[in-house]
Amino acid sequence: MTNRLPHDAQLTESLAWALNVSTGYIGVTMQVFDLLREQLGKTVPFANHVGVEIVEVGEGTATARLDEQPHTRNHIGSQHAGALFTLAEAASGGAMAGAFMPVLMQVRPVAAESTIRYSKIAKGPITARAKIGQQASGLLQEFEAQGKVRFPVEVSLADESGEEVGAMRVEWHVSKGR
Amino acid sequence: MSANPAHSMPFARLVGVEITSATSEAIEGYLDVRDELCTTGGIIHGGAVMAFADAMGAVGAFVSLPEGAKGTTTIESKTNFLGAAKIGERVTAVAKPLSIGRRISVWQITMTRTDGKPVAVVTQTQLVL
Numbered sequence A: 001m002t003n004r005l006p007h008d009a010q011l012t013e014s015l016a017w018a019l020n021v022s023t024g025y026i027g028v029t030m031q032v033f034d035l036l037r038e039q040l041g042k043t044v045p046f047a048n049h050v051g052v053e054i055v056e057v058g059e060g061t062a063t064a065r066l067d068e069q070p071h072t073r074n075h076i077g078s079q080h081a082g083a084l085f086t087l088a089e090a091a092s093g094g095a096m097a098g099a100f101m102p103v104l105m106q107v108r109p110v111a112a113e114s115t116i117r118y119s120k121i122a123k124g125p126i127t128a129r130a131k132i133g134q135q136a137s138g139l140l141q142e143f144e145a146q147g148k149v150r151f152p153v154e155v156s157l158a159d160e161s162g163e164e165v166g167a168m169r170v171e172w173h174v175s176k177g178r
Numbered sequence B: 001m002s003a004n005p006a007h008s009m010p011f012a013r014l015v016g017v018e019i020t021s022a023t024s025e026a027i028e029g030y031l032d033v034r035d036e037l038c039t040t041g042g043i044i045h046g047g048a049v050m051a052f053a054d055a056m057g058a059v060g061a062f063v064s065l066p067e068g069a070k071g072t073t074t075i076e077s078k079t080n081f082l083g084a085a086k087i088g089e090r091v092t093a094v095a096k097p098l099s100i101g102r103r104i105s106v107w108q109i110t111m112t113r114t115d116g117k118p119v120a121v122v123t124q125t126q127l128v129l
Helices: A013-021 A026-043 A045-050 A081-099 A101-106 A136-146 B010-015 B046-063
Strands: A053-057 A061-066 A107-118 A126-132 A148-158 A164-176 B018-022 B027-032 B072-081 B090-100 B104-113 B118-128
Touching: A026 A045, A026 A053, A026 A081, A026 A101, A045 A081, A045 B046, A053 A081, A061 A081, A081 A101, A081 A107, A081 A126, A081 A136, A081 A148, A081 A164, A081 B010, A081 B046, A081 B072, A101 A107, A101 A136, A107 B046, A136 A148, A136 A164, B010 B046, B018 B046, B027 B046, B046 B072, B046 B090, B046 B104, B046 B118
Parallel strands: none
Antiparallel strands: A053 A061, A061 A126, A107 A164, A107 B072, A126 A148, A148 A164, B018 B027, B027 B090, B072 B118, B090 B104, B104 B118
C-alpha cells in the first residue's frame, strides 16, 4: 500500500532511545516530538524531492511548509495540485505519527483515501496544518483494544496572507505491524 | 505544447510523467517508479500517485477545452489508494472523461501495474479558466 510512514526499521536509534525514555516530563516529550519531526523530514524521499519541510509535530497535530520553486509549479505558474497534495499528505502523516508516538514502533499506518479541494490559486510559500479528527488518547485506546483503528486527518492549506487555498481529508488505517 | 504535454507543467516533469496518447476520449501515460518518488520501504508515495493522476486529468481537460477558453485548473481530487508499486515498476494510467461541460469537466484516472494489479483510482474535477 502507499503512504507508509516510518516505523520500526526506519526509525533511527536516537528516536528509539528517546521513545523508550519518554517518561511524560514535558521537556523530554518535546524533545521526542522534535526528533520525530526531524526523522519524518529525512525518511520520505518524495517529500524531500519536492522540498516539503516538516515544521512542527505535536500530539495529533503537525505543520508542514512548501516554498514555491520553479519545479513545484504548474502550467499556469502557481503551485501544482500534486505538490500541494504532497505537502498536505506530509502534514497529515506528521499528525498521525504524533498521535501514535507512544507506540510508534508497533504501528503500520496506511493512508487509504485522500480528498483534496483547491479553493484558490496557490502562490508563494504554502503552509499545511493538520489535525486528527479525535483525541489521540481515544485512538490509542482503540488501537490497543482492537489492534487497528481508522480515523480522518483534516488538513488546511494557507498562503502567506493566511488565506486558505485548499483543504484535504485523509483516511488513515493504522494497524499493529506484522 | 511539447511532444510530451506533461512537460508543460514543471511539477509533472519533476515527477517524470510520460503521456503516450491524448485524445478527447482518453489520455494514456506511464510513470516509472524511481527512488525519489517513494515513501519509506521503496514504494511509490501517494503524492507522486496523485501528481501523476493530476497531470493526466489536466491534459484531458486541456484537450477538451471549449473554444476560447484559456486553460484549466484542478478544483477537487479524490484518490483511493488500492495497492503498492515498488521501485523499478511501471505504473500505467488511463484518464477518461465522466462529464465534459462548458465550466467544468470530471475525470476518472485508473492506475495499474504492468501485472494488472490496481494502484489507485482518482476522480477529479477540472475548472475551465
